[in-house]
Amino acid sequence: MVKKPQVIIIGRPNVGKSTLFNRLVGKRLALVDDQPGVTRDRRFGDATIAGLDFTVVDTAGWEDDDPHTLPGRMRRQTEVSLEGADAALFVIDARAGLTPLDEEIARWLRSQTVPVVPVANKAEGAAGEAGAIEAWSLGFGEPVALSAEHGEGVADLFGALWPIIGEKAERGETAEAIESDEEAPLGPLKLAIVGRPNAGKSTLINRLLGEDRLLTGPEAGITRDSIAIDWNWTDPASGEARDVRLIDTAGMRKKARVTEKLEKLSVADARRAVDFAEVVVLLLDATKGLEHQDLKIADMVLQEGRALIVAINKWDVAENASSLFNGIREALNEGLAQVRGLPLLAVSARTGKGLDTMLGAAFEIRESWSKRVPTAALNRWFDDALEANPPPAPGGKRIKLRYITQSSTRPPRFVVFGTRLDMLPKSYERYLVNSIRRELGFEAVPVRVVLKSPKNPYKRD
Numbered sequence: 001m002v003k004k005p006q007v008i009i010i011g012r013p014n015v016g017k018s019t020l021f022n023r024l025v026g027k028r029l030a031l032v033d034d035q036p037g038v039t040r041d042r043r044f045g046d047a048t049i050a051g052l053d054f055t056v057v058d059t060a061g062w063e064d065d066d067p068h069t070l071p072g073r074m075r076r077q078t079e080v081s082l083e084g085a086d087a088a089l090f091v092i093d094a095r096a097g098l099t100p101l102d103e104e105i106a107r108w109l110r111s112q113t114v115p116v117v118p119v120a121n122k123a124e125g126a127a128g129e130a131g132a133i134e135a136w137s138l139g140f141g142e143p144v145a146l147s148a149e150h151g152e153g154v155a156d157l158f159g160a161l162w163p164i165i166g167e168k169a170e171r172g173e174t175a176e177a178i179e180s181d182e183e184a185p186l187g188p189l190k191l192a193i194v195g196r197p198n199a200g201k202s203t204l205i206n207r208l209l210g211e212d213r214l215l216t217g218p219e220a221g222i223t224r225d226s227i228a229i230d231w232n233w234t235d236p237a238s239g240e241a242r243d244v245r246l247i248d249t250a251g252m253r254k255k256a257r258v259t260e261k262l263e264k265l266s267v268a269d270a271r272r273a274v275d276f277a278e279v280v281v282l283l284l285d286a287t288k289g290l291e292h293q294d295l296k297i298a299d300m301v302l303q304e305g306r307a308l309i310v311a312i313n314k315w316d317v318a319e320n321a322s323s324l325f326n327g328i329r330e331a332l333n334e335g336l337a338q339v340r341g342l343p344l345l346a347v348s349a350r351t352g353k354g355l356d357t358m359l360g361a362a363f364e365i366r367e368s369w370s371k372r373v374p375t376a377a378l379n380r381w382f383d384d385a386l387e388a389n390p391p392p393a394p395g396g397k398r399i400k401l402r403y404i405t406q407s408s409t410r411p412p413r414f415v416v417f418g419t420r421l422d423m424l425p426k427s428y429e430r431y432l433v434n435s436i437r438r439e440l441g442f443e444a445v446p447v448r449v450v451l452k453s454p455k456n457p458y459k460r461d
Contacts, residue, residue: 003055004046004053004054004055004168005054005055005086005165005168005169006057006084006085006086007054007055007056007057007085007086007087007088007089007161007165008056008057008059008081008085008088008114009021009056009057009058009088009089010059010062010081010088010089010105011061011062011091011092011102012092012101012102012105013061013062014061014093015091015093015121015122016091016121016122016148016149017058017059018043018058019121019149020119020121020146020148021045021056021058022148023151023154024045024047024048025045025046025047026047026048043057044056044057045058049155049157050403050405050417051375051378051404051406052158052161052162052166052375053169054086054161054165057081057085059081062101062105082112085114086114086115086165087114087115087116087117087164087165088114088115088116089116089117089119089157090105090106090109090116090117090119090138090140091119092118092119092121092131092138092143093121093122093131094121094123094127094128094131094132094145095122095127095128096131097130097134098131098134098135098137098138103138106140110139115164116140117140117141117144117157117160117161117164118135118140118141118142118144119144119146119157120135120144120145120146121146121147121148122147122148122149123145123147124147124150124152128145128147132145142160144156144157144160155403158403159403166375166376167376169375170374170375170376186366187243188243188245189242189243189244189278189279189362189363189366190245190247190276190277190279191244191245191279191281192247192249192273192274192276192277192279192280192281193205193246193249193280193281194249194273194274194280194281194282195282195283195284195285195297196285196291196293196297199284199285199313200283200285200314200349200350201249201283202248203349203350204313204347204349204355205246207350207352207355208231208246208355208359209229209231209246228245228246228247228273229247229248230243230244230246231243231244231245231246232244233359235356235359235360235363237360242363244359247273247276247277249273249274271300274300274306275304277306278306278307278369278410279306279308279309279362279365280301280306280307280309281310281311281358281362282294282297282298282301282308282309282310282311283313284311284312284313284328285313285314286312286313286314286317286318286321286324286346287314289324289327289328290327290331290332295331295332295336298332298336298342299336302338302339303446305410305411305446305448306369306411306446307362307365307366307368307369307445307446308444308445308446309343309358309361309362309365310328310342310343310345311344311345311347311354311358312324312325312345312346312347313348313349314348314349314350315346315347315348315353316350316351318346321346325344325346328344329344332344338433338446339444339445339446340443341443341444342444343365345358365445368441368444368445369411369445371409371412371442372409372412373406373412373440378404378405378406378414378440379404381436381439381440382401382403382404384439385431385439386401389431391424391428392428394423394425395423397420397423398420399419399421399423399424400418400419401416401417401418401421402418403416403418404416404417405417407450411445411446411447411448412436412442412445412447412448413447413448413450414436414447414449414450415449415451415452416432416449416451416452417452417453418451418453419453420453421451421452421453422451424451429449429451433447433449
């Protein structure tokens with residue numbers, strides 16, 4: 001397995017190296033105190049900035065002492081830590097400004113081959129501005145001004161570290177994903193069948209199973225409980241046997257028509273079944289077409305974050321089939337504009353037409369629903385999206401979108417970091433969501449985008 005890139009924190013004593021280490025790993029692992037020289041041995045931790053994963057190493061403060069003294073031996077430990085490192089964060093105290101010892105460390109670092117990122121810590125407020133500007137003279141390029149204690153500006157390390165360690169981090173991420181997939185397969189496909197009463201949900205499941213497992217009939221509302229059935233489907237295309245958990249649900253009528261207590265309980269049970277499903281098939285009745293209640297059910301499924309397929313049942317008795325299909329497609333695109341391109345299939349529970357296609361589509365859409373985009377690909381898309389359509393500047397105030405990370409899957413959820421995000425128009429949020437869906441392969445699944453601005457503890461309300 002490819003190891004994560006290793007980033008070393010280096011600097012003279014008491015510039016905030018251990019505080020930065022704790023901030024990056026998200027825990028108080030390193031002891032912190034105002035007294036210089038608290039850290040003596042190297043400490044390793046797993047760090048993440050906007051989806052960029054790496055190992056961070058805290059080191060003892062660099063002191064100009066005899067190699068045989070304790071401070072001298074501590075400095076030797078720091079020097080050794082640079083061997084095998086992928087990047088070094090050279091931390092200075094922005095409030096104190098550059099010292100002769102900072103300049104000595106800089107000269108030593110310039111003689112090494114490890115890429116260096118200058119970090120001006122304690123840069124919050126006006127007191128740190130001069131030191132942050134002074135750090136340019138170290139010769140390592142633009143310094144990252146931050147406050148490790150308060151978390152302000154730490155996300156900006158992403159932009160400095162990504163060009164250095166991004167490729168290695170990406171290889172490690174891919175290897176970890178492969179290993180994770182091997183250790184934790186997705187398991188049986190949890191497939192719920194939902195729809196209005198008498199759409200043929202139980203009949204469809206009986207057809208898949210090849211037996212009259214569920215009670216059916218012309219009367220609406222026969223199914224009351226959500227029934228889960230474990231089943232094995234053989235993919236006719238590959239011959240592969242795949243596990244499926246089929247979930248039949250009670251029909252969902254308009255809320256105003258649901259008056260009996262038992263039916264209310266049945267509908268509530270159906271909603272809970274959607275929560276536990278991965279993919280939901282909304283079954284329509286070809287003899288009735290698409291009704292407003294169908295759109296409400298579909299919207300409920302998407303709000304719950306489930307992957308959705310729309311199947312038109314009773315296709316064997318449909319009239320004006322082509323016109324019906326196109327009309328439903330157009331109505332879905334208009335009524336569910338937030339998820340254009342939902343899979344729309346024609347099936348027949350009575351004859352079995354299209355059921356294998358439906359199951360194949362369900363497995364495919366689950367893959368998209370469970371997909372994690374590699375950090376490199378995600379940030380390439382982000383840069384291209386911002387270049388193609390820069391965020392607006394309402395009232396002349398610039399909205400800056402800095403980074404994006406995928407925080408979770410099932411459904412895919414992305415977090416965008418930036419400033420003044422409370423001023424970002426909803427239309428631009430929709431632009432980002434639609435672009436993610438179109439460019440990154442999430443066309444038919446619900447996508448969540450969360451905007452997150454760093455909190456400035458020094459901003460006065």
